[in-house]
Amino acid sequence: MFTDPVDCYAYSYDNSRNFRPPIAVVFPLTAEEVQAVVRLCNEHKVPLVPRGRGTGTAGGSVPEQGGVALSLERMNRILSIDPDNRMAIVEPGVLNQELQDAIRPQGFFWPPDPSSAPYCSVGGNLATCAAGPHAVKYGVARDHILGLKAVTGSGDLIKTGCYTTKGVVGYDLTRLIVGSEGTLAVIIEATLKLTPLPRAVGGLTAQYRDTTSCAHAIAAIMAQSFVPSALEFLDNNALNLIRNRHPGMLPEDMRALLMIEVDGSEQEIAEARAAILKACEVDGLIEAKEAHDTKSLWAARKALSPLLRDIAPKKINEDVAVPVSRLPELLGGIEKLATQYQVANVNFGHAGNGNIHVNLLVNPDNPEEMQRAEKCLDEVFSLVLGLDGTLSGEHGVGMAKRPFVDREIDAVTLDFMRNIKRTFDPANILNPGKLFPAVGH
Structure with missing residues (x-):
């Protein structure tokens, strides 16, 4: 156990860059x-958090109200x-990549594959219902688990599934x-459903003169009968980072x-490739072709998030999602809002699920710029909800999206969810304050 503030410091933040120090950090080994x-x-x-x-980006594991950080990193078998x-x-402490490496020789993989796979834990993946590029075909973490052992806020051990x-x-x-961000119970063991590795993998790229044309192509690809195993979108500002x-x-x-x-x-790859290349042929297409070096493509895609700091020291990173058919309206609307509020903006993400990572890039030491960015974000969320979308596709709510949750979920449903929380955690000790806006917000 850590109690020295210096030792506890590393457990006071996550990738959201929110800082709240715990009074202690505990490292359990057993249920x-x-x-x-x-x-x-x-x-x-x-x-107790x-x-x-x-590695989360929404502040879900930040000990916002102090207390004890319960690090599950040593429960890693x-x-x-x-x-x-x-x-x-x-x-829960098994790293995603450790799991993938262990099951690959057996001919399997576990489909959730966030960019942080080498560093993030399976428990964290389950807590946030993580996904990644292959969710378009294989689904999210919730689709690949059969059962759990977990400890409720009262200290009771429950078995599910x-x-x-x-x-x-x-x-x-x-x-x-799964997806409750540690507010209902502490996951201590998970029975995961594995998926056979595909026999072969093929890659394609499609280049467009503008975002709108590209968005129409995404809708066309998802409307035909062959489901791609990944479909990633990069806008011009993202491409400039790579350039x-x-x-x-x-x-x-x-x-x-x-x-x-x-x-x-x-044979399936050949048929899918032909059908998808045909769907890519919308106005604005420059070239659609087979990609022979898929590893370098994915390496460039996964390097995008760190490169954002080349533009500005802080990113406001939101993982909104809309129905795929509404992507042209979403992407066009975001570009207009970024221009209106004069905020640097980079968009990329899992287009096959309509899940776009909207990055507003700002200098936190510039109050006027931060104010513009906050107004822009507010309107981005209004745009998303107006397109029948959701505020978070895979990152979760945590602290970051909490003020906006009651725009998506009505008051009656929120009260019902709070009652579920009380059943699992009567004293409200598990990650208190997360997910829900304050009553009366």
């Missing part, structure tokens, strides 16, 4: 130790891999806990890019 810590905090009404590796039943049982892919006995508490680091890599007249992956048998 019994988790229960003991929860019960002690419950008895003394001390806030479950934590993975702190892969307990079993069962290829016959396509399952693995893991503790079952060891089969079908099971309808009782309420589906597994899917309720600055890798001169000559990208054509200068390209203003938007689609990076497309298809998988399956060689």
